[in-house]
Amino acid sequence: MLNLDIKRQLFLCCYDISDTARRERICAIVKSFAVGGQYSCYECFLSRSEYQMLVRMLKASSEPGDSIVLQPVLSYEEVKYLGVATAPVNLGFTYIG
Structure with missing residues (x-):
């Protein structure tokens, strides 16, 4: 079950879209x-309202x-990053613009 009771939840958003303009x-x-994130996979810290808006x-x-x-990334264990990946930072806000 989705735990959006906490202030922000980490999500992975991945997509595969063949149309270039829509992608x-x-x-x-x-x-x-x-x-x-990179290419077509991104990390997003979302509040309940941001999740619904997205x-x-x-x-x-x-x-x-x-x-x-x-x-949603529901694990409370540390996320493993390999290669040049860097851990996402929960900045406490989302900039849209």
């Missing part, structure tokens, strides 16, 4: 909520056949 639009939406924006911008996954 760029989805990427811009996701990156406006993201604290890190879902509404993604639904409005996607079409049947698009694949978008917004997966």
